[in-house]
Amino acid sequence: MSDFGFHLAFWSLAAMTIGGASMIMVSRNLIHAVVWLVLSMLGVAGLYLTLSADFIAVVQVLIYVGAISVLMLFAIMLTPRAERDNSSSLKTAGPAGVVVIMVMIATFWVAIDTDWGSVREVALTDQARLIGESLIKHYILPFEIGAVLLTAALVGAIALAREDDEDAAVHAASLQAELDGLEFDPVDVVDPPIPAEPESEARS
Amino acid sequence: MMEIAGLSGILGAWYDFRDLNNLQRLITEWIADWGPDWLASIVTGLLGALGILGVIGPTLLVLIWVERKVIARFQQRYGPNRVGPKGLLQPVADAVKLILKEQLAPRAADKLIFFLPPVLIFIPGILIWGVLPFGPRMSVADLNVGVLFLLAVSGTAVLVIFMAGWSSNNKYALLGAMRAVAMSISYEVPMVLALLTLVVFSGTMSINGIVEWQQQEDVIFILLFPLTALVFFFAASAELNRTPADISEAESEIVAGYHTEYSGMRFGLFYAVELGNTLVVSGFIATFFLGGWWLWGLDEWVPSWIILLAKTGAVYFLLIWTRGTLPRLRVDQLMSLCWKALVPATLLFVVVAFVERTLLISEGWDTTIALPIMAVINIGLSLGAIMLFARVARPADLRRPARIRMAGAEIGGLRAARSVAARSEEPQFQVGGD
Numbered sequence: 001m002s003d004f005g006f007h008l009a010f011w012s013l014a015a016m017t018i019g020g021a022s023m024i025m026v027s028r029n030l031i032h033a034v035v036w037l038v039l040s041m042l043g044v045a046g047l048y049l050t051l052s053a054d055f056i057a058v059v060q061v062l063i064y065v066g067a068i069s070v071l072m073l074f075a076i077m078l079t080p081r082a083e084r085d086n087s088s089s090l091k092t093a094g095p096a097g098v099v100v101i102m103v104m105i106a107t108f109w110v111a112i113d114t115d116w117g118s119v120r121e122v123a124l125t126d127q128a129r130l131i132g133e134s135l136i137k138h139y140i141l142p143f144e145i146g147a148v149l150l151t152a153a154l155v156g157a158i159a160l161a162r163e164d165d166e167d168a169a170v171h172a173a174s175l176q177a178e179l180d181g182l183e184f185d186p187v188d189v190v191d192p193p194i195p196a197e198p199e200s201e202a203r204s
Numbered sequence: 205m206m207e208i209a210g211l212s213g214i215l216g217a218w219y220d221f222r223d224l225n226n227l228q229r230l231i232t233e234w235i236a237d238w239g240p241d242w243l244a245s246i247v248t249g250l251l252g253a254l255g256i257l258g259v260i261g262p263t264l265l266v267l268i269w270v271e272r273k274v275i276a277r278f279q280q281r282y283g284p285n286r287v288g289p290k291g292l293l294q295p296v297a298d299a300v301k302l303i304l305k306e307q308l309a310p311r312a313a314d315k316l317i318f319f320l321p322p323v324l325i326f327i328p329g330i331l332i333w334g335v336l337p338f339g340p341r342m343s344v345a346d347l348n349v350g351v352l353f354l355l356a357v358s359g360t361a362v363l364v365i366f367m368a369g370w371s372s373n374n375k376y377a378l379l380g381a382m383r384a385v386a387m388s389i390s391y392e393v394p395m396v397l398a399l400l401t402l403v404v405f406s407g408t409m410s411i412n413g414i415v416e417w418q419q420q421e422d423v424i425f426i427l428l429f430p431l432t433a434l435v436f437f438f439a440a441s442a443e444l445n446r447t448p449a450d451i452s453e454a455e456s457e458i459v460a461g462y463h464t465e466y467s468g469m470r471f472g473l474f475y476a477v478e479l480g481n482t483l484v485v486s487g488f489i490a491t492f493f494l495g496g497w498w499l500w501g502l503d504e505w506v507p508s509w510i511i512l513l514a515k516t517g518a519v520y521f522l523l524i525w526t527r528g529t530l531p532r533l534r535v536d537q538l539m540s541l542c543w544k545a546l547v548p549a550t551l552l553f554v555v556v557a558f559v560e561r562t563l564l565i566s567e568g569w570d571t572t573i574a575l576p577i578m579a580v581i582n583i584g585l586s587l588g589a590i591m592l593f594a595r596v597a598r599p600a601d602l603r604r605p606a607r608i609r610m611a612g613a614e615i616g617g618l619r620a621a622r623s624v625a626a627r628s629e630e631p632q633f634q635v636g637g638d
Contacts, residue, residue, distance in 0.1 A: 005242055058352045066359025073366055128349055128409050
């Protein structure tokens with residue numbers, strides 16, 4: 001790869017990443033923030049590509065751009081509108097700033113303190129296979145733990161989201177009562193009273 | 205000078221149209237003779253991109269006509285037949301009309317995000333063509349992680365659809381967008397599992413590698429994993445928003461879904477990308493399950509890309525066929541079909557693929573004998589799974605309704621249906637009589 005092309009790619013991708021990240025902070029509208037976040041993530045994926053890490057780059061797009069951002073959008077859509085956007089007051093700016101500065105210091109500390117080696121040989125070609133092999137051979141235990149954890153999370157999410165039969169019956173009955181303009185008592189659904197003679201209210 | 209080792213004469217010359225890669229390679233070599241490196245790579249990239257655009261642009265115009273004609277045939281009417289011979293110029297007239305139409309934007313729309321989607325939707329729509337192999341060396345980018353790339357790029361389109369639906373500030377558009385997002389993330393699961401089956405079995409994530417595996421083993425994947433192919437076909441048609449599964453733009457329910465507020469050519473762009481995606485997904489189904497550019501030795505005589513295009517056309521016709529024949533599923537039926545039928549079915553075959561791959565690799569079974577036996581076993585398993593689903597395990601949402609559905613669950617327009625349902629022993633349509 002020619003040097004000029006590489007530098008052009010790196011700097012434009014870096015600008016895209018950091019510009020997107022800054023726009024997240026600036027934008028008041030949370031949906032706009034997510035869109036900028038996606039731009040920033042795409043920039044990161046491009047940076048991976050310049051490092052010849054095509055597997056990681058594709059996975060970055062697949063997971064962060066394709067899945068995480070959609071998840072965020074879902075979370076935003078399920079949030080009440082009043083609490084959705086960034087607040088215009090700067091009440092929380094102080095503590096948040098302190099946290100951000102501490103994280104920045106820690107990151108820079110690690111980045112400067114680490115002895116970065118440089119890789120001389122040509123980038124690996126069949127990365128997916130190598131990653132898969134090391135996951136199955138060397139890191140089999142963390143891999144399995146991760147799998148169990150994800151399964152547990154999945155089951156937990158289903159258990160939380162699942163509507164009880166009883167809840168569903170109460171919900172349906174309340175809707176019906178609202179339609180019929182009747183009083184509604186959830187106890188009647190859970191413990192149904194002995195049915196009286198069939199009603200004939202709609203006949204007139 | 206221009207010959208590849210071992211080939212001579214016409215083979216490898218620029219006019220050897222069996223492998224269009226030759227043309228591109230010769231141009232690159234010619235530039236490399238006098239020009240700098242970067243010019244060659246830029247020209248190569250441009251050739252790939254322009255080639256894709258130049259082919260699919262006109263193809264889309266023809267496909268609109270084909271689709272309308274075929275659908276009309278299914279519905280026993282003529283279809284477009286006024287503009288040009290047999291209505292062939294109808295798509296051109298439509299395109300001109302769309303371009304001339306006024307571009308409206310709702311006053312309350314989120315202006316920036318509203319203008320972006322018709323443009324952005326093109327990016328995944330074009331990128332996805334890059335990994336489709338038209339021949340042994342004929343894909344714009346033959347990536348090691350081609351399958352993942354395909355999934356990643358097609359996944360980003362959802363985001364654009366959501367932007368379109370949300371920024372329109374229209375309830376129908378937002379409903380359509382939310383449906384599209386929910387459907388897309390649901391149907392991605394069986395799609396990923398179906399592709400995982402192929403990746404496990406062929407041992408490669410390169411799309412060309414999967415075709416080469418089928419060529420090497422003399423078998424196409426639809427014979428080995430018929431149910432997976434069926435699931436992939438349906439999941440793809442759901443991701444494409446095509447009619448058996450087009451709830452995100454169901455005209456009878458939510459106007460036009462996420463592109464309700466887009467007029468003129470902006471709508472036209474959405475429409476074009478949808479058609480283009482349909483074509484490219486047909487190509488990928490043909491590549492993954494029907495052997496792609498390879499057809500039992502016919503690729504020796506016929507250019508590989510013509511074989512692929514023929515298979516693509518066949519799959520595309522199947523997509524039109526399902527669109528013309530099947531009724532639209534309801535939103536809850538679509539979800540329950542995905543999670544309760546397609547995901548378990550594909551999971552079953554992922555396990556089967558693991559077992560059979562282990563038998564082939566670790567146990568060293570002879571593929572010429574083992575593969576036909578496995579194909580028979582898998583076809584039997586598929587039929588069994590379908591029978592099980594149809595007879596025993598069909599989810600409640602997909603059974604034939606015993607009473608009027610959703611009658612008691614909603615208010616408003618369904619009140620009439622509800623009150624009829626409540627008095628089913630004496631049905632009458634005198635609603636709200638008092």
